[in-house]
Amino acid sequence: MRTIGFFIQKEFLQIFRNRSMLPMIFMVPIIQLLVLTYAVTYEMKGIRIHISDADFSSTSGQLTGKFTGSPFFVVTSTGTTHEEAEQALHLGKADMALNIPEGFERGIMRSESPQVELLYNAVNANVAGLSSAYTSSLIADFQGNMIADLMGGMQGSIIPVADITYSYWYNQEMDYKLFMAPGILVMLVTSIGLFLTGMNIVREKEMGTIEQINVTPVKKYQFIVGKLSPFLIIGLGELAFGMLIARLMFGVPFMGSIWLIFLFAALYMLVLLGMGLIISTLTNTQQQAMLLSWFFLVIFIMMSGLFTPVESMPDWAQWIDRFNPLTYFIRVIRLVMLKGSGWDEVKDQFYIIGAYGVVMISVAVMRYRKVG
């Protein structure tokens, strides 16, 4: 025990003596949370739209009014023809174009379901998708009004309009910041766990100090526990620090138990520390360790459901994603923080990550050798 304690003390001494470490540990979470939570958002504002209206009717006017009145759209140009609409897209003056053909109102009056044309610039598929979603909801809204008007025009009839109200549970205003912040916390803990552990042990190899340790009677488990615990502590400390910032700056709610999150985080760190240790046995220089960690980190983050929903990925990718520890943590932290889920709702994730951690640490310990 004394040996392990002293080992941990030595690690902390080295970590904090490293001049770039302290700023990294404290500045990285602040900057990442500040930049990413504000920057990474799916809310689109000011979609530039061109409107060609060849109908000049009050009905078409009502439809265009929906766009001019929406905070999501900015009408950048208007015209009367399809060609003008196309032109606006070609010249990059608009992200999308709406073309209302002649006879639009007449068609509606005759219940002929007239057509409008929508053109999107899909170079950025995300923008096009979101624009399309917003447009659809505006047009649906417009149709609702039309039906009501037409029906209202008929005498003595009752207007059976379904009134749809929306209510977004657990994040009522659909605030992206609340959604992103927990995910970014996970990313932070992950980068600390994976990068620092791998690099730290490889550093001992690179400097040759591992030789000097290996000839001492220090046992394998003492070395590993001594090497990994500082990063477990730093990782959890980083999480606590990040949560504090998320709470103070974005008002992210803590609906569920903080202890549940920390318990999960501790198990999660075991997975990462195991991976870091495995990476360190596979590499000989800090550079190699860095590249290898980076490779895994990018895949883990991109597939974690942080930016795009896991559910929309192809089946094979979802299958691979079962081995992505980030996915579990992001799910758990969002559930516990935003929804206030208790043990019952997250216990499956706990079992999975616990088993994952045991496997990773065992493999890592088996691979680590004191003798060449």
Next chain:
Amino acid sequence: MESNQQIIAKGIFKSYKDVKALEDISFSIPRGELFGFIGPDGAGKTTLFRILVTLLLQDKGEINLFGLDSRRDFRKVRLMTGYMPGRFSLYQDLSVEENLTFFATIFGTTIKENYHLIRDIYSQIEPFKKRPAGKLSGGMKQKLALSCALIHKPELLVLDEPTTGVDAVSRKEFWEMLGNLKKLGITIIVSTPYMDEASLCDRVALIQDGKIMQTDTPANIVSSYSAPLYAIRSEKMHKLINDLRTFPETASAYTFGQYIHLTLTPTAKAEDVVGFLSEKNHTGLEINTISPNIEDCFMNLMVK
């Protein structure tokens, strides 16, 4: 001699893929001896040392260290051995004192307990004890490394090229320290590429290409040198060595400082060489019979 009073290696083999690093290495070193492995870079010294200190497993053969088997009792071997690798491998970002405390603690001891062992060495670097180890000069690094290797009171000290890259004064000091440690009864195994250091050992083994060529006291190795040895110089040294190598009676000829050291085939005499060189128009010719030093012996063995 009882097995717990000596280190015995029997038929050690070690290969890295295709390269045979060690081939049939055997030796025995009695307790308390200062034993040197002398050989050029790549001879296999570091590999042998890493096997001795249980960092590497041999392919074949056994090593018994004072009654402990290097493989079976590796834990006990580690407890009683102090190892100083060829490359400085202490924590460069920890201070002198922190390094020493760290190694003392993981061996379950304290600086105070064994201070008497390192006093002579450590007192020289103690004024810099707050300085990071990476910022020490070469000689001071060696002293710190030796202190760290000694702090747990080892019975055996294994030093891999401790004086490589260290200035002449520090080298001399270092060997004096080894002499003092020997007086305390510590067995010391040291390797060096410097021939002049060989004569400071009790016994040396000349090692090359993974094989031990000869093991003996420095004096015996020198006296076993059979053929007479000549030191030759002339005004054109480059031409001289080329000519000597074409001389049919030359056994060996190599540059040694300002002279060329020459041995001849048993039948030839010094006069034959003089005659041969005069024909080749050498001027300022100087030829002396000299007594060989250990480097001559080594060169001689290498030629065989």
